[in-house]
Amino acid sequence: xxxxxxxxxxxxxxxxxxxxxxxxxxxxxxxxxxxxxxxxxxxxxxxxxxxxxxxxxxxxxxxxxxxxxxxxxxxxxxxxxxxxxxxxxxxxxxxxxxxxxxxxxxxxxxxxxxxxxxxxxxxxxxxxxxxxxxxxxxxxxxxxxxxxxxxxxxxxxxxxxxxxxxxxxxxxxxxxxxxxxxxxxxxxxxxxxxxxxxxxxxxxxxxxxxxxxxxxxxxxxxxxxxxxxxxxxxxxxxxxxxxxxxxxxxxxxxxxxxxxxxxxxxxxxxxxxxxxxxxxxxxxxxxxxxxxxxxxxxxxxxxxxxxxxxxxxxxxxxxxxxxxxxxxxxxxxxxxxxxxxxxxxxxxxxxxxxxxxxxxxxxxxxxxxxxxxxxxxxxxxxxxxxxxxxxxxxxxxxxxxxxxxxxxxxxxxxxxxxxxxxxxxxxxxxxxxxxxxxxxxxxxxxxxxxxxxxxxxxxxxxxxxxxxxxxxxxxxxxxxxxxxxxxxxxxxxxxxxxxxxxxxxxxxxxxxxxxxxxxxxxxxxxxxxxxxxxxxxxxxxxxxxxxxxxxxxxxxxxxxxxxxxxxxxxxxxxxxxxxxxxxxxxxxxxxxxxxxxxxxxxxxxxxxxxxxxxxxxxxxxxxxxxxxxxxxxxxxxxxxxxxxxxxxxxxxxxxxxxxxxxxxxxxxxxxxxxxxxx
Amino acid sequence: xxxxxxxxxxxxxxxxxxxxxxxxxxxxxxxxxxxxxxxxxxxxxxxxxxxxxxxxxxxxxxxxxxxxxxxxxxxxxxxxxxxxxxxxxxxxxxxxxxxxxxxxxxxxxxxxxxxxxxxxxxxxxxxxxxxxxxxxxxxxxxxxxxxxxxxxxxxxxxxxxxxxxxxxxxxxxxxxxxxxxxxxxxxxxxxxxxxxxxx
Numbered sequence: 001x002x003x004x005x006x007x008x009x010x011x012x013x014x015x016x017x018x019x020x021x022x023x024x025x026x027x028x029x030x031x032x033x034x035x036x037x038x039x040x041x042x043x044x045x046x047x048x049x050x051x052x053x054x055x056x057x058x059x060x061x062x063x064x065x066x067x068x069x070x071x072x073x074x075x076x077x078x079x080x081x082x083x084x085x086x087x088x089x090x091x092x093x094x095x096x097x098x099x100x101x102x103x104x105x106x107x108x109x110x111x112x113x114x115x116x117x118x119x120x121x122x123x124x125x126x127x128x129x130x131x132x133x134x135x136x137x138x139x140x141x142x143x144x145x146x147x148x149x150x151x152x153x154x155x156x157x158x159x160x161x162x163x164x165x166x167x168x169x170x171x172x173x174x175x176x177x178x179x180x181x182x183x184x185x186x187x188x189x190x191x192x193x194x195x196x197x198x199x200x201x202x203x204x205x206x207x208x209x210x211x212x213x214x215x216x217x218x219x220x221x222x223x224x225x226x227x228x229x230x231x232x233x234x235x236x237x238x239x240x241x242x243x244x245x246x247x248x249x250x251x252x253x254x255x256x257x258x259x260x261x262x263x264x265x266x267x268x269x270x271x272x273x274x275x276x277x278x279x280x281x282x283x284x285x286x287x288x289x290x291x292x293x294x295x296x297x298x299x300x301x302x303x304x305x306x307x308x309x310x311x312x313x314x315x316x317x318x319x320x321x322x323x324x325x326x327x328x329x330x331x332x333x334x335x336x337x338x339x340x341x342x343x344x345x346x347x348x349x350x351x352x353x354x355x356x357x358x359x360x361x362x363x364x365x366x367x368x369x370x371x372x373x374x375x376x377x378x379x380x381x382x383x384x385x386x387x388x389x390x391x392x393x394x395x396x397x398x399x400x401x402x403x404x405x406x407x408x409x410x411x412x413x414x415x416x417x418x419x420x421x422x423x424x425x426x427x428x429x430x431x432x433x434x435x436x437x438x439x440x441x442x443x444x445x446x447x448x449x450x451x452x453x454x455x456x457x458x459x460x461x462x463x464x465x466x467x468x469x470x471x472x473x474x475x476x477x478x479x480x481x482x483x484x485x486x487x488x489x490x491x492x493x494x495x496x497x498x499x500x501x502x503x504x505x506x507x508x509x510x511x512x513x514x515x516x517x518x519x520x521x522x523x524x525x526x527x528x529x530x531x532x533x534x535x536x537x538x539x540x541x542x543x544x545x546x547x548x549x550x551x552x553x554x555x556x557x558x559x560x561x562x563x564x565x566x567x568x569x570x571x572x573x574x575x576x577x578x579x580x581x582x583x584x585x586x587x588x589x590x591x592x593x594x595x596x597x598x599x600x601x602x603x604x605x606x607x608x609x610x611x612x613x614x615x616x617x618x619x620x621x622x623x624x625x626x627x628x629x630x631x632x633x634x635x636x637x638x639x640x641x642x643x644x645x646x647x648x649x650x651x652x653x654x655x656x657x658x659x660x661x662x663x664x665x666x667x668x669x670x671x672x673x674x675x676x677x678x
Numbered sequence: 679x680x681x682x683x684x685x686x687x688x689x690x691x692x693x694x695x696x697x698x699x700x701x702x703x704x705x706x707x708x709x710x711x712x713x714x715x716x717x718x719x720x721x722x723x724x725x726x727x728x729x730x731x732x733x734x735x736x737x738x739x740x741x742x743x744x745x746x747x748x749x750x751x752x753x754x755x756x757x758x759x760x761x762x763x764x765x766x767x768x769x770x771x772x773x774x775x776x777x778x779x780x781x782x783x784x785x786x787x788x789x790x791x792x793x794x795x796x797x798x799x800x801x802x803x804x805x806x807x808x809x810x811x812x813x814x815x816x817x818x819x820x821x822x823x824x825x826x827x828x829x830x831x832x833x834x835x836x837x838x839x840x841x842x843x844x845x846x847x848x849x850x851x852x853x854x855x856x857x858x859x860x861x862x863x864x865x866x867x868x869x870x871x872x873x874x875x876x877x
Contacts, residue, residue, distance in 0.1 A: 550740065551740050552818075576740070577732070577733035577736055577737065578731075578733065578737045578740075624744075625744065625819075626744070626818055629818075
């Protein structure tokens with residue numbers, strides 16, 4: 001073979017994956033196997049086998065889908081205000097968006113992490129990071145409500161988060177962009193001297209799930225991209241990919257893509273815990289917010305924190321290591337056994353698979369190739385299990401099944417590739433439509449993956465669905481991976497831009513799903529437990545309306561005595577105690593949002609009347625046959641007028657309502673009696 | 679072997695059966711409709727009203743108010759207060775009957791309990807009749823000629839609900855208790871005449 005032929009041959013080989021996938025793209029109809037419809041068909045009245053939680057990317061939220069049907073079950077508001085139910089608009093939930101930058105009602109949610117016990121999903125909580133204003137949120141999976149948001153101080157772009165350890169000890173969260181720490185006014189070109197990165201360990205209270213910033217590790221000024229924690233044999237260690245080890249600060253697409261290899265950070269967090277106990281940290285004044293919803297009142301308390309504890313690898317030997325990874329790695333994934341760590345160099349033609357035991361051996365033997373800021377760099381070959389040669393173009397993320405196989409998404413060649421972790425042999429490849437980012441296999445990051453389905457989350461949609469103008473919903477694709485070959489069985493649109501997703505067996509969540517809030521547990525200070533207690537109170541310009549909702553009326557439904565310039569707080573308590581009976585509240589002229597109040601809950605909407613007149617309010621959730629009648633009037637008089645406060649419902653209370661009051665009084669008395677007995 | 683078939687043991691069994699009215703509901707009324715998967719189950723006990731969910735009474739009341747039925751307020755139903763007392767008295771009388779171990783004592787208990795049982799069912803019927811017929815004239819939904827009395831025993835369509843009304847374990851055991859007390863009487867009478875014969 002002459003040189004020219006060899007070059008030609010080589011070129012063909014390089015283009016082969018692209019060529020193959022483009023062939024398949026032309027023929028997508030043929031790709032679908034005959035029984036695909038049956039596989040994804042969930043009969044009316046039947047349930048999906050899995051919940052899949054997808055981050056919303058630029059929507060800032062999370063969506064819950066059923067698998068295999070691809071049905072949207074619910075959108076969970078997290079980092080963005082949600083006028084649909086008043087999240088972030090109601091007085092109770094507004095503090096959820098407090099940050100050291102003020103009220104930030106939007107974000108870019110990226111990575112979903114389900115809580116784990118012994119390396120398996122336990123179905124208790126869901127965590128997700130806010131990439132822009134660095135934050136981590138916790139969602140309670142009994143209510144599908146965001147109950148906590150913790151800001152992370154002194155980082156920029158919390159992309160490398162919130163990766164969970166196998167008993168939910170920590171959410172490991174690294175900065176995407178390095179910045180001056182503490183923030184100061186310096187020229188950007190002093191990047192190398194002044195910019196640093198922080199890797200944050202957020203602890204999770206095992207009983208209540210409450211998050212706390214346990215410690216931060218100060219790292220060289222690289223970009224920290226993605227992480228995974230060890231499990232089983234590698235429990236106690238974290239692995240984080242970095243890019244921009246060039247430390248460029250402009251035109252990163254070129255200047256941060258120069259080195260042949262970047263670095264993976266390897267952190268022994270058990271060691272870090274030990275150093276924390278020994279007090280080898282420095283404390284620093286800063287500012288960050290911790291916002292926590294009280295379970296009984298539904299009120300979010302916001303607290304500013306001012307102190308962080310920082311560990312510096314220079315003062316803490318054997319805590320942090322680096323190992324080279326081919327060019328600009330993205331995903332960093334640990335297999336179910338905990339032994340293998342896959343480093344995906346997104347600009348490299350190869351993928352490096354590391355061996356935890358070999359890394360340990362190299363550390364023991366001090367097989368290092370220099371150091372950066374006191375952090376030893378482990379010899380690349382010494383830690384390597386092997387290289388997956390030319391699997392495709394642009395490897396991003398890898399998940400695992402229960403049979404020792406890995407599945408990697410390739411952004412550029414637009415495909416998913418199945419390969420054997422042990423032998424590094426490529427077993428199968430399947431085109432995706434188009435350009436997948438993350439992928440998810442139920443339990444794919446745990447010790448016990450469920451190797452039945454795989455969902456690829458594609459970044460480009462183009463012609464997959466009926467066109468909707470320039471903006472298209474991102475596409476997700478469901479594959480059956482139970483056999484030797486992957487089978488594409490379903491396409492479905494998603495909300496926002498799902499970055500990562502996690503999927504869990506439905507029976508881990510379903511039995512604990514709450515049907516309503518027990519009214520006797522409602523400790524909201526403005527709750528109205530019984531129609532007989534409904535009232536309107538004025539305090540200067542503040543007017544508090546203690547209102548109740550029950551099929552099919554709001555009480556009171558006639559209110560007079562509001563004045564232009566008042567601040568009216570509607571505290572609406574939904575007195576229902578049945579499943580799926582929310583009541584809504586919409587006030588004409590309210591400039592914020594409407595409310596959806598779940599049974600047993602109290603929510604508050606602020607209304608600032610600006611016009612004189614009589615304005616209607618009504619229930620927005622079709623609650624009953626007489627929902628349209630569930631309405632009322634608010635009379636607004638001019639500023640300074642002497643119209644007295646007056647309110648009522650059909651002039652007087654009916655006997656049934658009196659009894660309803662007794663019901664709540666009794667429920668409350670019983671609850672108190674039980675509480676005092678305990 | 680004789681001891682196990684003595685009238686005393688039989689009567690004791692009868693009292694144990696009666697005692698189960700504190701452990702199980704007497705009656706169950708099930709309301710079935712499309713929007714209520716599994717149905718709404720009302721349990722009528724000797725001393726309370728409950729159901730298959732914690733807030734059943736409130737939830738049934740909310741539904742009933744559309745057609746003008748009165749709200750069920752267990753606190754204002756006097757029977758739920760004095761029926762348990764009557765039951766305690768009958769248990770005590772039963773114990774006395776066992777102590778006396780006379781056929782007439784068992785028979786008296788059987789008769790009194792039978793009358794009480796029939797009166798109880800009649801009382802239940804009156805309540806159902808009142809709930810079903812005594813409707814609020816301002817009710818949002820009024821259907822000419824329609825009343826909403828649930829069946830005392832059996833099944834019936836009431837607007838969108840299919841209503842089933844049957845005894846629950848407590849009611850069944852109450853009936854069994856009465857029958858067994860009758861057996862105690864028969865046994866005691868038989869053994870008495872046998873003793874006479876032997877003498």
